[in-house]
Amino acid sequence: MAKEIEIDDNKIVELYMNACLLNKDNLSSVYAFCNYYEFEESKFYEYFTSFEALEMHIFKLFFTQTQSVLMNSKQYEAYDPKHKLLSFYYTFFELLTANRSFVVLKLKESKNKLEIIKKMQSLKEAFKLYVKELGIEKVDFKNDKINKLQDSSMSNLAWLQLISILKFWIDDTSTKFEKTDVFIEKSVKAGFDVMNIAPVKSVFDLAKFLWKEKGAMS
Incomplete structure (x- = not known):
C-alpha cells in the first residue's frame, strides 16, 4: 500500500x-x-476526477494567480479598463513564462483544437467574466437583449485576443519574450480603438433624435 x-x-x-x-x-x-x-x-x-480535470484547473490557476497579484496592487485599482487589461496580460504571461515548459508541452501535445478548448474551458469562462466586469464603456441601447449581446460579443472578442497573444507567445523567440510584450500593447490598443464608442454614440444619438422628430411630425 x-x-x-x-x-x-x-x-x-x-x-x-x-x-x-x-x-x-x-x-x-x-x-x-x-x-x-x-x-x-x-x-x-478528493480534489480532481481525472488528469483532464486537473489540467483544466491548472490553466484556470494561472488566471486566479494573476488576479491575486493584481488585486494586491493599489495602482491597478486606479487604472482605467484599458490599462487594467494591459496589466492583466503582462502579469498573466509573466506567470505563463515561469511555467513555459509545461504550458507549451500541454498545448502542443493536444492532437486537435477541441482538446485545447477543453483544457482551457475554465480559464475561458473566468476570463470572459473578468472582461465583463472591467467596466468597459458601452452604448446603452435601452434594450436588455441587445445590451447582453453586446457584452457577450465584447468578452468573446477579448478571449480571441488572449488566444492570439498566447499563440504569438508560444512561437516567440525574442529575448525575454520582448516581442510578446509589444504584441500585447498593440493588440490592446487596437482592440480599444475598435471598441471606441464615441462615433457609435454620435450615430446612435442622431438616430434617436431623428426617430423622435419623425414621431413628432407624424
Whole structure:
C-alpha cells in the first residue's frame, strides 16, 4: 500500500507538473502517478476526477494567480479598463513564462483544437467574466437583449485576443519574450480603438433624435 503523505490540491498540481516534464512514465494512470509519489489514490480524487480535470484547473490557476497579484496592487485599482487589461496580460504571461515548459508541452501535445478548448474551458469562462466586469464603456441601447449581446460579443472578442497573444507567445523567440510584450500593447490598443464608442454614440444619438422628430411630425 502506498505511503500516505500530507497533500492538497496545490501539492497535486506541483507533482503533476513535475511528472509531465520529468517522469512521464508515471502518468499512465492516476494510480501510477499516486503510487510513484507515495500517496493514496483516493487523495487525488478528493480534489480532481481525472488528469483532464486537473489540467483544466491548472490553466484556470494561472488566471486566479494573476488576479491575486493584481488585486494586491493599489495602482491597478486606479487604472482605467484599458490599462487594467494591459496589466492583466503582462502579469498573466509573466506567470505563463515561469511555467513555459509545461504550458507549451500541454498545448502542443493536444492532437486537435477541441482538446485545447477543453483544457482551457475554465480559464475561458473566468476570463470572459473578468472582461465583463472591467467596466468597459458601452452604448446603452435601452434594450436588455441587445445590451447582453453586446457584452457577450465584447468578452468573446477579448478571449480571441488572449488566444492570439498566447499563440504569438508560444512561437516567440525574442529575448525575454520582448516581442510578446509589444504584441500585447498593440493588440490592446487596437482592440480599444475598435471598441471606441464615441462615433457609435454620435450615430446612435442622431438616430434617436431623428426617430423622435419623425414621431413628432407624424
